[in-house]
Amino acid sequence: MLSRSAERLYWLARYLERTENIARLVSVHMNLLMDLPKGVEMGWQQLIRINGSEQEFHEKYNAVNERNVTRFLLTDATYLGSLFSSLSAARENIRTSRELLPDEAWEQVNEMYLFAKDNLDTIVNRRSRVLFLNEILKGCQRFTGLLSGYMSHNHPYRFIRLGRNLERADMTSRILDLASLLLSESRSSEMRQYETILWINILKSLNALLMYRQTMRSRVQGDDVLNFLLLDTSLPRSVSCCLLEISDCINELPNHDGLPDKLVELEAYVQAIDTRQTTQLQLRGILDDLQNKLGGLHGQIAENWFLNTMAE
Numbered sequence: 051m052l053s054r055s056a057e058r059l060y061w062l063a064r065y066l067e068r069t070e071n072i073a074r075l076v077s078v079h080m081n082l083l084m085d086l087p088k089g090v091e092m093g094w095q096q097l098i099r100i101n102g103s104e105q106e107f108h109e110k111y112n113a114v115n116e117r118n119v120t121r122f123l124l125t126d127a128t129y130l131g132s133l134f135s136s137l138s139a140a141r142e143n144i145r146t147s148r149e150l151l152p153d154e155a156w157e158q159v160n161e162m163y164l165f166a167k168d169n170l171d172t173i174v175n176r177r178s179r180v181l182f183l184n185e186i187l188k189g190c191q192r193f194t195g196l197l198s199g200y201m202s203h204n205h206p207y208r209f210i211r212l213g214r215n216l217e218r219a220d221m222t223s224r225i226l227d228l229a230s231l232l233l234s235e236s237r238s239s240e241m242r243q244y245e246t247i248l249w250i251n252i253l254k255s256l257n258a259l260l261m262y263r264q265t266m267r268s269r270v271q272g273d274d275v276l277n278f279l280l281l282d283t284s285l286p287r288s289v290s291c292c293l294l295e296i297s298d299c300i301n302e303l304p305n306h307d308g309l310p311d312k313l314v315e316l317e318a319y320v321q322a323i324d325t326r327q328t329t330q331l332q333l334r335g336i337l338d339d340l341q342n343k344l345g346g347l348h349g350q351i352a353e354n355w356f357l358n359t360m361a362e
Contacts, residue, residue, distance in 0.1 A: 055150060056209045057356040058143045063213030065140035066159070070190035071221045072123055072133040074255055075100065077183045080176065082251040086244055094119040100224045101131055120179065125170045133186065134170065137163050152200040155193065162189040208299040212351065215299075219292035220344045222279060225255055227337050249275045256287040276325040276333075289340070293317050296347075309350060316343055 079097055095114045098107050103122075106129060111118040126132045130139075141163045148156050165185060172178035194214075201207050249270045253259040256279065259270075265282065266274050282288040297313040300306045323336055 053355060053357045055147060055206070057352075058147045059150065059206055059209040060213035060351075060356075062140050062143040062147065063210040064217040065136045065143065066190055066193060067214045067217040068131070068136040068221075069133055069140060069162075070187060071217070072101075072131075072136065073183045073186045073190070074257070075225075076120060076123060077180065077187070078251055078255040080180070081254075082248070085247050085251070097123060100227065102224070103129070103131055117174065120173055124173050124179075124182075134166055137166055137186075150206045152196065154196055154200065158189060158193045158196060162186065162193075165189070205303060208302055209355075212296060212299040212303075215292040215295040216344065216348060216351075218287055219289050219296075220341060222256060222287055222289050222292070223337050223340050223344065225252060226276060226279060227334065245272065246270055252279075258285055258287055261285055273326050280320060280323055280325070289320050290317065293320065300351075303355070305354065307354060309354060312347065312350060316347065319343065 075097060079094070083093075093114065094116055095104075097119055098104050098114065101123070107114070107119075107122055110126070110128075111122065122129055122132065124133045127135055127138070129135060137159075141159050144151065144156055144159050166182075169178075169182050172182055197207065197210065246269070249272055250259060253262050253270065253275060258279065261284075262270065262275065262278055265285075266278060268274065278285065278288065280289050283290050283294055285291050293313060293316060297310065297317070300309045300313060320340065325333065328336065
């Protein structure tokens with residue numbers, strides 16, 4: 051297949067995964083704040099932090115509140131990481147790759163885009179925002195299931211899986227960065243009192259609460275959650291499982307010069323992380339390093355198979 055076609059499919063998957071991740075984050079965060087009492091230091095600024103977009107947000111908005119953050123993350127067309135920008139980019143990539151995908155795939159993405167465009171103003175109201183986010187989440191999941199059931203699992207499909215799992219691993223590492231706040235020795239006594247609620251919501255943000263309970267068979271606690279989301283090789287949104295999926299795709303693709311060896315090194319790096327022996331500061335450093343390594347892996351993928359690298 052053509053290099054530019056592979057690149058479009060890769061970015062189609064990344065942008066749609068990003069769309070789903072943003073919708074899931076905002077939805078779960080709204081529920082979390084309703085569960086916590088006033089005064090607990092877990093506000094809307096955490097969503098800005100997860101996406102690494104503090105500077106860009108503060109250039110546009112003076113106050114970090116629900117209205118501004120949700121507008122920035124969901125509807126701001128000038129912010130490339132917003133839900134609407136990600137969905138628009140996904141639509142453009144699939145529009146130019148329609149010959150490689152089932153017709154229903156284009157129809158699904160286009161319908162999601164038109165729905166989002168027509169309902170951008172509704173996110174101001176919390177109830178309408180919940181309905182908006184639920185519809186986006188259902189649309190992203192329908193698209194993933196549609197490709198799995200309708201599309202040949204060939205090279206085009208592998209580039210889609212490659213993009214989806216790289217984006218997913220990156221977002222999981224960013225969500226776990228919130229754990230640095232939970233593990234901080236300087237956290238308030240009130241924060242310590244509600245830690246279990248916070249960890250439960252981190253699991254919910256990755257749709258992993260039920261699987262955690264089935265696997266761990268114990269109450270929700272910090273170290274177990276961190277290890278589960280980093281190391282479990284069966285959970286689709288764990289970092290280790292995403293890396294296994296990426297490795298499987300790369301090994302099945304032609305001309306994968308040196309990439310399998312780099313994946314083995316990255317998998318070994320993740321499996322060596324011991325959250326029970328790390329301080330809050332060390333954990334933040336590990337997660338930052340992991341995000342840099344995932345960014346480096348993207349660069350190697352682009353250099354190996356694509357003519358040029360599209361901006362993230």
